[in-house]
Amino acid sequence: MTVAAPPALDERIATPGILTRLVVRPEIGALIGAIVVFVFFSVTTDQFLSASGAATWLDDASTLGIMAVAVALLMIGGEFDLSAGVMTASTALVTAIFATKLGWNVWLALLVSLVFALAVGGFNGWLVMKTGLPSFIVTLGTFLALQGLNLGVTKLVTGTVQVSGMRSTDGYSSAGSLFASTVDIGGTAFQVSILWWIAAAAVGAFVLLRTRFGNWIFAVGGSAVSSRAVGVPVMKTKILLFMTTAFAGWLVGSINILRFASVQANQGIGLEFQYIIAAVIGGCLLTGGFGSAVGAAIGALIFGMARQGIVFARWDSDWFMLFLGVMLLAAVLVNNAFRRKAERVRR
Incomplete structure (x- = not known):
C-alpha cells in the first residue's frame, strides 16, 4: 500500500526563518559594521572602552545621529536636502541674535528660530513639488542662500562672523538644562544630546514602521506616480519630510548654541554630506523607497x-576620510544586495 506524501507547504504562507528575517x-x-568597528x-586602544572614551x-x-535620522526619512521618501548642514548654523544664529542683540528670552528666541526652520523646510518641499525640479538642485540653492544670509546678517549685526554671549541671556539656564546639560553615570558626564539622539531614532523607527505616514514615506520613495494613483498625499508627505x-x-x-554659547556664521557647511553618508551606511538607498531610521542612527x-x-x-x-570612502562604497554594495534579497523574500 502506497502512503501518500504530505502536501507541500505553500511558500506564500511559509514562515521565513530568523536568518532570512534579519537579512x-x-x-x-x-549593525555588523558597527560591531566590527567597535x-x-x-583591541587597538584602551581609552576607547573607558567611560570617558565612550x-x-x-x-x-549624537548630533550627527539626530540629523542622520531625519535625512534618512527624507531619502526613503526619495529626496535629498543639501541645506541640512547650514540649517544648523542658521537656526543657531537666529536664536543667538534675538537673544543677545535684541534681549529676548532664550525660549522665545528658540521659538522664532523654529518657525524660521519650518518655513524654510516647507518652502523647500513646496518648491520641489511645484516645479518638479530635483531636490538636489532646489536645496543646493537654499544652501547657498542660507550661507550668504548667515554671513551677511551676522556681519551686519555684530561686525564679525560670530555671535557669542548666550550665557548672560535671560532663560539660558532653563533652556540649557534641556538641550545642553550632562547626565552623570558612574562619575562620567554624558551629554544630554545622546538622549535626544536615541529619542530621534526611536520616534523615526516608530513613524516608519507603525504609522500610516510611514507607509506613505516608503510609497512616495518607491514611486510617487503609483502612490498618487492609490490616494497617497504625495505633496503633503514630501513637504512634511523636508520640514522634519x-x-x-x-x-x-x-543644542550647539546652548552648549558652546557662540556660533560661527560658516558653521555646518559640508556636514550635509556626512548626514547623507551616515544614512546610506545605515541602509538607505540613494534611489529611495528603502531604508531605516535605526540604521541611520547606527x-x-x-x-x-x-x-x-x-x-x-x-x-x-x-585616515578617517579613507575610512569614510571605503564605508560608503561598501554600504552601497551591501544595501543593494540586501534590497534584492528583501524583494525575493517578499514575492
Whole structure:
C-alpha cells in the first residue's frame, strides 16, 4: 500500500526563518559594521572602552545621529536636502541674535528660530513639488542662500562672523538644562544630546514602521506616480519630510548654541554630506523607497566610533576620510544586495 506524501507547504504562507528575517532588514549591514568597528578600536586602544572614551564617541555621534535620522526619512521618501548642514548654523544664529542683540528670552528666541526652520523646510518641499525640479538642485540653492544670509546678517549685526554671549541671556539656564546639560553615570558626564539622539531614532523607527505616514514615506520613495494613483498625499508627505529635516537642523542648532554659547556664521557647511553618508551606511538607498531610521542612527555611531577611535589610537586624522570612502562604497554594495534579497523574500 502506497502512503501518500504530505502536501507541500505553500511558500506564500511559509514562515521565513530568523536568518532570512534579519537579512531583509535595512540596518543589519550597519549593525555588523558597527560591531566590527567597535571590536577593532577596543583591541587597538584602551581609552576607547573607558567611560570617558565612550562618552566622547557617543557625544561625537549624537548630533550627527539626530540629523542622520531625519535625512534618512527624507531619502526613503526619495529626496535629498543639501541645506541640512547650514540649517544648523542658521537656526543657531537666529536664536543667538534675538537673544543677545535684541534681549529676548532664550525660549522665545528658540521659538522664532523654529518657525524660521519650518518655513524654510516647507518652502523647500513646496518648491520641489511645484516645479518638479530635483531636490538636489532646489536645496543646493537654499544652501547657498542660507550661507550668504548667515554671513551677511551676522556681519551686519555684530561686525564679525560670530555671535557669542548666550550665557548672560535671560532663560539660558532653563533652556540649557534641556538641550545642553550632562547626565552623570558612574562619575562620567554624558551629554544630554545622546538622549535626544536615541529619542530621534526611536520616534523615526516608530513613524516608519507603525504609522500610516510611514507607509506613505516608503510609497512616495518607491514611486510617487503609483502612490498618487492609490490616494497617497504625495505633496503633503514630501513637504512634511523636508520640514522634519529642518526641525532636526533646529534641534541640533539649539543644542550647539546652548552648549558652546557662540556660533560661527560658516558653521555646518559640508556636514550635509556626512548626514547623507551616515544614512546610506545605515541602509538607505540613494534611489529611495528603502531604508531605516535605526540604521541611520547606527551609521552615525560608526562615524563617532571611527573618528574618535582614530584620535585615541594617535593616528593621522586624514585616515578617517579613507575610512569614510571605503564605508560608503561598501554600504552601497551591501544595501543593494540586501534590497534584492528583501524583494525575493517578499514575492
